[in-house]
Amino acid sequence: MVSEPRPLPATGPRRRTVDNDGVELAVFSEGDPSSPTILLVHGFPDTHRLWDGLAERLVGDYHVVRYDVRGAGASTAPRKTAAYRTELLAEDLFAVADAVSPNRPVHVVAHDWGSIQAWAAVTAPRARARIASFTSVSGPNLDHVGQWVRRRVTRPTPANLRQVVAQLTHSWYIALFHIPVLPGLAWRTVVGPRWGHLLRRMEGVEATPAPTIGTDAANGVRLYRANMLSRRSRPAPSPAEVPVQVVLPTRDRFVTAALAEDLERWIPRLWRRRLVAGHWVPLSHPEALARVVEDFVEHVSGAPMTRSLQRARAGRDEGFTNRLVVVTGAGKGIGRATALAFAARGAEVVVADIDIEAARRTAAEIGPAAYPYPVDVSDADAVRAFAEDITDQHGAPDIVVNNAGIGMAGPFLATTAQDWRRVTDVNLLGVVNGCREFGALMAEAGEGGHIVNISSAAAYTPSRSLSAYAASKAAVLALSDCVRAEFADHGIGVTAICPGVVATDITNTTTFTGTDDLGQQRKRQQATKAYARRGFTPDRVAEEIARAVERGTPVVAVTPEAKLARAGARFFPGLMRRVARVLG
Template sequence: MASAPPPRRSVVTSGDVELAVFSEGDPADPTVLLVHGFPDTHRLWDGVAERLVGDHHVVRYDVRGAGASSAPRKTAAYRTELLAEDLFAVADAVSPNRPVHLVAHDWGSIQAWAAVTAPRAKSRIASFTSISGPHLDHVGQWVRRRLSHPTPANLIKVVTQLNHSWYIAAFHIPVLPGLAWRTVLGPRWRHLLRLVEGIEATPAPTIGADAARGVRLYRANMLTRHPEPSPVEIPVQVVIPTKDRFVTPELAEDLEHWIPRLWRRRVAAGHWVPLSHPAVVARVVDEFVDHTSGAPMTRGLQRGRAGVPFTNQLVVITGAGKGIGRATALAFAATGAEVVVADVDIESARRTAAEIGPAGYAYQVDVSDAEAMSRFAHDVAAEHGVPDVVVNNAGIGMAGPFLATTDRDWRRVTDINLLGVVNGCREFGALMADAGEGGYIVNVASAAAYTPSRSLSAYAASKAAVLALSDCLRAEFAGHGIGISAICPGIVATDITNTTTFAGADDVEQQRLRHRASKAYARRGFTPDRVAEEVLRAVRRRIPVLPVTPEAKLARFGSRFAPGLMRRLARIF
């Protein structure tokens, strides 16, 4: 397979600065203009550009003072208004007849904000995707708003951002920052990226000199007065790397005061997300360019536009035909979510979906069948997109003495209660991780997971495994921005008792025991909709383990602080 041709190189003059410009793709396609930050060059965008170039005219350039572009000597030449003029000069040269779609990172984004708030922006810029580079005027207003209402939460936000911005003060020290970049930091930048960000990248050979000059960006712009931000009339997408060491997610607050058409997209990545997650960046840019060019919003854009939790989000729930699953599906739908209702019984799934209306989608799936769950997950992604929330709820009951529980009983309860959860976490967790925008998984366990009982050995073991699995996945998936909750209900009035297997009982005894258990659960009076409310609360607040009913909470306390008592009680119940 032949390698892609190298970018076409040209020179654009802006005032007394010559800018090295690199173009790829067909100029007849929509032009995407990529602007790098400090201390990078246009090579920051290599991975993003190669993924965009098939459908877009992709243009990059070295900003003044970096790479192959010329470098002014005076600090004042690095003011954002001059950098914005550079941006317009490049846009005019590469796309004179159509506005460009602007994408910028770090200081590239800071200077891009100066461009999109300029009078020319509406005719020259079709959309703006900002990554890890806030509007300096907005930052000033953001700080003033929080200091004028000095609540503990506001003060913590300001102090946290100041701690993240420690380097700004360091860059104002005379001589030393430039010397450090030329002699220590620049030659070791590749190693530092690997150590701090976990990124393998080859910096430009000019990195030391570029960064030494780039320090002037901070000196020219950071300690000046910043008025209230000007309104932005073009569509803006703010990409928020949730693990950014320099720009906290809170700096994206308040933007709707000045930007009517605003989307926020969270990505589970660090500051140099164009290097670490080029496929994710290319996808969110492609979606935004398509939408601002007339295409419908994707699931990710709908999520980024919504201001109410779960509105326009996609929720997948297994075992949603009845009981807790059905109640949870209706609860999510009531918040404005779209719900995939999955159940082994397709008719019950259809009834739940019909109650939801057009935002409910019925699917039949056996959670214990790994291949079926794989097909189900991919069908959901193809038809509806990657889910925001997955609730692994499907399960069965199993009771009776251990010695009466057969190998077949153990396999059935393990296949559904444990491996069904495993299959859901694996298939949908992989989709969420690949998408790079986080997500949430709820695993419905039980108070039996931490409440020993002489009559629930198989059921309790399967639910204890779900609880342990959730704890392990919470640690593993945190790096992908995926949260995990384990929900532990106690006695809830559902029809699980009508399908519970009682080990060692014949058919007549099975029916008698099921009828007795159903009556007891009904008298308890704790309904599935109350569990559903707790599921939504767990997702909103990212609660790791949530006992639901009073007896579940009491048992959780006992398991932690009085385990001996719990073991004695297990001999009775």
């Protein structure tokens, strides 16, 4: 027996009703019906309004269809718990798909319990003809979960048991939902009216729950009672022949990423996509989710895989393969060595330098996986245009190495205001520009990443002859610490690299203040010879950079003298200051 459908104001998207065996489903569609159809299925305790932000971003290119699942919003609500079994919910999905796209399969995108019920449809025999692709967000297949638990309990290694305990901890509320009467009463009287506030506290998202939230959630509790125990105790996993993309929010409070580990056993065409977000991704990150959906739908429709999709393909996420790395100052020295090191590990590299010919030479050493670009990092507008161009042509980068810099030495009193502006513009503001422009793009992409800023051992080693250079590099070190704290919210790591004496070309271009042209040339030659005798090569710094990105190390002192000076600055600062009066 079903109740009467609840009315909703007929505003916004086109609305229709689809009947499935006596259950009337409120269906909302936008966009050109002749375009590919994306069918959005919401979860608990939401309605079709969960997808407002995503639909707004997809409707220009797709026929976007949403519906209130049975028991929610304007759809009818069966009163018997058995009417909420996933196989019946799957038939609802097929009924909507048949109604809105009778001649062409639909691309299904589902969240939470919408995803759980969509799995039942995707693994059904009808799926091959009616579903073109499936993007699952924070909602596992219950049969797969049951098998996942069995495999780990019967093979009780510490890692397996930790995974099971972690998921049980995340799923604490399921047991509560099996208590008679109380969960529904709590949703109607206490939780439902405060759901918007709870979402802000839990997820940091602003959302206005549907007026029917209390009743919807009370009905939705039947989803857990009708399916959870039976599916987990008697799992019967089925394969999915359609392409499946599993979106794994890295900060999901309810579904752990480990649940997706065994899916290759049942899904031949599988992609795992990570987004730096909480459980309610459609509300908090609609822009990033729209990009993920479009990437997948376009590929399934015949377009080449994007770099993110290539990386997400099950079994192919290794090292830096399919990563895009941007390196500034990559024409020579540490920048060139860093570009070569990442390329050797499988990355594609944007080789940027103010000297485009030097950038092209580095790119030529790497081959087709390198892209030379000219850029003056001290020019904020130029860096912005550079970042936008890179993103348009190649997508948001995964790793950015802000390496470009210049040398400057000499007495403080002989260092002019123009000298200070030049060293600050390149060494500090060049890093600021790179962090700001690329950091914003990486945050918007929502897939995390890493930024490396090249500082120096001079940042914490006082010297009477390096006031301008040391100050600029100390600022880079402090900037990295500050940006790291902020970017952590976006899953973006930040590393400061502090080399000591490295044999690079920087000594040939260093400005020595307080001397004439002849003295300048002589000092450059002396410095170059001294650095060459030291024998620490740029490729060794590059190896440390790659290792720091792999490990997420915040600060790396590279050379032995850099490590010794860092220890001295921490434990013997007075001694370091006295030495600075002598050495220079």
